Amino acid sequence: MRPSVIVLEFNELSNKLINEFAERGHLPNFTRLHRESHVYVTDAEERSPHLEPWIQWVTAHTGLSFKEHGISDLGDGHKLTAPRLWDIISQAGYKVWVCGSMNAGAGAELNGFILPDPWSTGVRPYPPGEFDVYYDFVHRYVQEYTRDRVPLSKLEHLRFIQFMTARGLRPETVRQLVRQLMSERGGRNRWRRATILDRLQWDVFRWYWRKHRPNYATFFLNSTAHFQHMYWRNMDPTPFELKPSEEEQAEYGDAILFGYQQMDRIIGECLEMAGTHTNVILCTALSQQPCLLYEQSGGKKFYRVEEPQKLLDFAGITQPCEYAPVMSEQFHLYFQTERDATDACEKLKALRVDEREALAVRQDGKELFAGCCIFAQLPADTMLRSTQNDGSARFLDHFYLVEGTKSGMHHPEGIFWVSTPARGHRVREDKISLRQVAPTILSLFGLPKPEFMSMDALTEIDAQS
Numbered sequence: 076m077r078p079s080v081i082v083l084e085f086n087e088l089s090n091k092l093i094n095e096f097a098e099r100g101h102l103p104n105f106t107r108l109h110r111e112s113h114v115y116v117t118d119a120e121e122r123s124p125h126l127e128p129w130i131q132w133v134t135a136h137t138g139l140s141f142k143e144h145g146i147s148d149l150g151d152g153h154k155l156t157a158p159r160l161w162d163i164i165s166q167a168g169y170k171v172w173v174c175g176s177m178n179a180g181a182g183a184e185l186n187g188f189i190l191p192d193p194w195s196t197g198v199r200p201y202p203p204g205e206f207d208v209y210y211d212f213v214h215r216y217v218q219e220y221t222r223d224r225v226p227l228s229k230l231e232h233l234r235f236i237q238f239m240t241a242r243g244l245r246p247e248t249v250r251q252l253v254r255q256l257m258s259e260r261g262g263r264n265r266w267r268r269a270t271i272l273d274r275l276q277w278d279v280f281r282w283y284w285r286k287h288r289p290n291y292a293t294f295f296l297n298s299t300a301h302f303q304h305m306y307w308r309n310m311d312p313t314p315f316e317l318k319p320s321e322e323e324q325a326e327y328g329d330a331i332l333f334g335y336q337q338m339d340r341i342i343g344e345c346l347e348m349a350g351t352h353t354n355v356i357l358c359t360a361l362s363q364q365p366c367l368l369y370e371q372s373g374g375k376k377f378y379r380v381e382e383p384q385k386l387l388d389f390a391g392i393t394q395p396c397e398y399a400p401v402m403s404e405q406f407h408l409y410f411q412t413e414r415d416a417t418d419a420c421e422k423l424k425a426l427r428v429d430e431r432e433a434l435a436v437r438q439d440g441k442e443l444f445a446g447c448c449i450f451a452q453l454p455a456d457t458m459l460r461s462t463q464n465d466g467s468a469r470f471l472d473h474f475y476l477v478e479g480t481k482s483g484m485h486h487p488e489g490i491f492w493v494s495t496p497a498r499g500h501r502v503r504e505d506k507i508s509l510r511q512v513a514p515t516i517l518s519l520f521g522l523p524k525p526e527f528m529s530m531d532a533l534t535e536i537d538a539q540s
Contacts (some may be wrong), residue, residue, distance in 0.1 A: 243282025
């Protein structure tokens with residue numbers, strides 16, 4: 076029988092929180108998966124500033140350390156020439172289905188499908204035209220999630236609905252969407268929308284998996300990682316100096332638990348769908364912990380660009396470029412020439428708030444990667460000025476404060492649970508390197524690790540254990 080592997084890539088989940096929620100009876104499917112798995116804790120082997128999911132997922136997919144793969148920014152995954160797991164498995168003659176994996180890249184020929192993450196800037200869905208309607212809709216929605224209204228037309232909504240209807244949209248997902256919209260009356264619960272996108276993506280994943288039966292499939296979700304970043308203070312106010320209000324607690328107190336419960340549902344459905352012959356893997360790449368670094372300044376806030384062209388005009392940048400926002404405060408700028416990018420880099424670095432740089436900017440050839448580096452709430456009359464052209468304007472004319480205060484930060488420990496068809500259970504006490512994930516998955520296909528992978532597979536895992 077040909078091998079079958081599903082990898083649930085649930086970004087940044089915490090083993091500590093899973094244990095706590097499971098002990099309280101909230102996560103029956105996590106509990107079952109743990110009971111039927113080889114259980115490992117991974118070590119990302121990096122610390123800040125190189126402890127980021129868009130770095131660690133590249134490591135999980137290639138077996139390369141950050142020093143070896145060198146991909147440091149979200150949206151730059153396509154620049155890596157080394158093959159990912161799906162490239163190697165595809166080249167071995169197996170069918171693959173990559174659904175949302177972060178900072179992905181893919182070779183020219185792929186035996187299967189790839190739906191990039193919604194922050195991707197250099198990778199399009201494959202095969203061409205297969206997912207364009209879905210991807211473009213979700214891409215726009217996720218990139219502009221911090222705005223009150225996402226700029227999507229009625230026609231785009233209609234095409235998205237038509238795509239979903241033809242690709243596995245289930246009545247229960249529609250019912251959940253209706254309940255969500257009704258619950259938002261009065262301005263509450265809008266934060267839960269992220270889990271609706273999860274369910275839509277899960278419906279698409281299920282449809283393609285059932286129709287095409289890929290040998291290797293990945294399914295990536297980020298919503299609970301986002302909840303942890305924003306609402307850890309609400310889940311556990313104890314370590315924080317800044318305590319949430321009663322109103323905030325009523326809205327966000329159970330947000331993180333809610334996220335884990337939604338993922339628990341997907342695990343249950345995945346185990347049912349996988350049956351008795353499919354390896355089911357849970358991988359998180361890294362995890363989170365309370366963020367206490369900004370308590371003295373009022374907690375970590377962040378700002379996004381209000382109108383990109385308006386900011387470029389203010390900075391004196393006249394060269395044509397493409398603006399592509401990614402997570403939080405960060406964005407890419409793509410110029411036609413390296414000289415144009417260098418000139419724009421200097422002008423953006425010249426923007427100041429008081430004596431501080433307003434933007435952190437890094438150049439890579441014709442591209443800039445930038446983001447507002449102000450992480451405290453500023454008075455409404457704060458001015459933004461340019462040291463190059465002596466221009467000045469209100470800071471809030473060019474940036475808007477994203478609602479909420481970040482209170483979760485990254486932690487190098489991650490989860491790697493491997494449930495083989497034998498559904499045996501073992502717990503390894505010592506940590507493993509995140510670089511062992513890729514060769515271990517290859518071993519489930521009987522494939523040797525490539526020479527560029529420095530770590531070996533976990534030898535205690537096979538289909539009979």
